[in-house]
Amino acid sequence: MTRIHxxxxxxxxxxxxxxxxxxxAILAIGQLTQLxxxxxxxxxxxxVVLQLLGLALPTLLVTVLPLAFFFxxxxxxxxxxxxxxxxxxxxxxxxxxxxxxxxxxxxxxxFCLELxxxxxxxxAAQRTLQSESERLANVAAxxxxxxxxxxxxxxxxxxxxxxxxGKNTHRYHExxxxxxxxxxxxxxxxxxxxxxxxxxxxxSLVLIDGQxxxxxxxxxxxxxxxxxxxxxxxGNSAINGSNQAGGISWTNAxxxxxxxxxxxxxxxxxxxELQWRLIWPIAxxxxxxxxIPLAYSEPRGGGRAAxxxxxxxxxxxxxxxxxxxxxxxxxxxxxxxxxxxxxVLGIALIAFYTFLRRSRDLGLLPVLFSQSAHETR
Numbered sequence: 001m002t003r004i005h006x007x008x009x010x011x012x013x014x015x016x017x018x019x020x021x022x023x024x025a026i027l028a029i030g031q032l033t034q035l036x037x038x039x040x041x042x043x044x045x046x047x048v049v050l051q052l053l054g055l056a057l058p059t060l061l062v063t064v065l066p067l068a069f070f071f072x073x074x075x076x077x078x079x080x081x082x083x084x085x086x087x088x089x090x091x092x093x094x095x096x097x098x099x100x101x102x103x104x105x106x107x108x109x110x111f112c113l114e115l116x117x118x119x120x121x122x123x124a125a126q127r128t129l130q131s132e133s134e135r136l137a138n139v140a141a142x143x144x145x146x147x148x149x150x151x152x153x154x155x156x157x158x159x160x161x162x163x164x165x166g167k168n169t170h171r172y173h174e175x176x177x178x179x180x181x182x183x184x185x186x187x188x189x190x191x192x193x194x195x196x197x198x199x200x201x202x203x204s205l206v207l208i209d210g211q212x213x214x215x216x217x218x219x220x221x222x223x224x225x226x227x228x229x230x231x232x233x234x235g236n237s238a239i240n241g242s243n244q245a246g247g248i249s250w251t252n253a254x255x256x257x258x259x260x261x262x263x264x265x266x267x268x269x270x271x272x273e274l275q276w277r278l279i280w281p282i283a284x285x286x287x288x289x290x291x292i293p294l295a296y297s298e299p300r301g302g303g304r305a306a307x308x309x310x311x312x313x314x315x316x317x318x319x320x321x322x323x324x325x326x327x328x329x330x331x332x333x334x335x336x337x338x339x340x341x342x343x344v345l346g347i348a349l350i351a352f353y354t355f356l357r358r359s360r361d362l363g364l365l366p367v368l369f370s371q372s373a374h375e376t377r
Contacts, residue, residue, distance in 0.1 A: 004089055005102035008076065012106045016072035023064045024057070031056050044136055055129040058122040065114045066280050067315070070287045073103060074308055077295035096292060096359040103292070107285045114284055118277040119255050126252040138203045142195055142234070145205070147172060153234065156180030159205065161193070170195040175207050177232055188212040188230055195234070203234045271336045272329040279322060279340045283347055287315070290351040293358035318347065 035052055038044040044052070080086040089099070144151050150160045162174030175193040179186040190210025195203055207230040215222035248257070248266065250273040261270035294307035321343060328334040354364050 002094075004092075004094065005099070008099060008102040009105055011076045011079075012072050012103065015075050016068055016106065016110070019071045019075075020061075020064055020068035023068055024060060027060045027064065028053065028057070031060065044140065048132075048136060052129060052132065055125050055132065058117055058125040062114070062117050062122050062280065065110055065117070066284050066287055069107070069110050069284060070291050070311060070315070071308070072106075073288045073291040074295045074311060077292050078297055078307070081295065081297045096355065100289075103288055104285070107288050111281055111284050115278075115281040118281055123252050123254060127254075130249070130252060134202070138197070138234075142170070142203060144234070145172070145195070157232070159232065161205075165192065175205070175210065177207065177230075184214070185216055186212070186214055188227075190230070205232045205234055206230070207232065268332055268336060269330060272326060272339070275329075275336075275340045276322070276326050279344065282344055283318075286344070286347045286351045289355050290314075290347070293354040293364060296358055314350075318343065 032049070032053055035044065035049045039046050039049060077086075080089070144153070145159065145161050147161055147163050150158055152158055156179060158178040158180075160174075160176040161172040163172070165171040165173060171192060171194040173192050175188075175190040177188040188207055188210055190207035192209075193205050193207045196206050197203055208228065210227060210230060212225040212227060212230065213223070214225065248261075248269070250258075250269050253270075253273065255274075258270045258274050261267060264270075291311060294311050296307070322340060325334060325340060325343065329336060329339060357364060
């Protein structure tokens with residue numbers, strides 16, 4: 001390692017950390033806004049906001065690290081071009097290819113961190129976040145039921161519970177329920193009820209030995225039904241149905257769970273989720289390679305935003321393509337192989353092609369387009 005390599009490693013590392021903090025802060029503000037909305041609506045207590053935000057950070061970092069590393073490599077090499085340092089470096093006989101080992105050192109560290117986040121830490125944090133969110137939602141839902149008072153719930157539901165049966169109990173006397181369904185009326189009464197968790201973790205109030213009144217008394221269609229048990233949901237499940245298939249939340253599934261389902265009926269979900277987690281760690285060094293030719297700038301040329309804008313548009317396009325492929329693979333509309341592999345090959349082809357042309361002092365466009373542009377002039 002020469003002094004040039006050490007300086008590039010230092011610059012990329014510092015720029016990467018600063019860029020990572022900036023992007024993470026922007027995304028964390030959006031996450032914090034969502035949590036504060038839940039606090040304002042009474043779904044979450046204020047003291048746990050920072051705890052939930054901390055649990056969401058590993059998932060945010062999975063997205064932040066590739067972006068931050070791309071921008072770090074771009075900014076460092078752009079500064080080398082604009083300050084004429086690249087000319088001095090090349091005068092020593094070191095070209096762009098000779099600088100790749102310095103980039104590879106930082107890329108290796110970021111790759112290992114991204115891989116650990118995508119495969120282990122982020123899913124584990126999501127499972128903890130889901131469990132904690134369910135617990136807090138259950139506490140908030142149960143706290144809404146105050147003996148001797150009416151409680152309004154979502155969906156036009158109103159619940160009244162009488163006195164509690166004993167101390168530290170979840171049973172109540174004299175239950176009344178009213179559900180607004182347009183012009184229809186749906187009411188129920190029960191001698192007593194109890195709060196129980198559902199299969200999805202959400203709490204529900206179970207009315208026992210009661211009657212249900214459908215319609216308006218004295219009008220056609222009015223019915224009185226007796227029931228032994230009638231369940232009313234108090235809150236919504238914390239599990240997002242869009243991330244759930246086959247009875248498993250694949251976004252939060254551990255690596256062991258994914259491997260165990262490789263040969264079962266849910267094989268396409270497990271394989272798709274594993275490929276999705278591996279795609280950005282694999283693409284990370286390729287994005288760094290792409291950032292180097294995009295960073296080229298004349299010492300007295302224009303601003304540095306052109307190459308960065310092109311890179312951002314490329315990343316957005318790749319992300320949209322990956323989401324499209326994931327949805328179709330999950331639905332069984334696309335084969336599991338090659339899956340995301342052809343996207344990685346496409347990124348690699350573009351990255352190597354542009355890097356080789358820049359290392360030979362050629363433009364990013366093919367010779368055919370360059371000649372056409374020259375003839376037009």
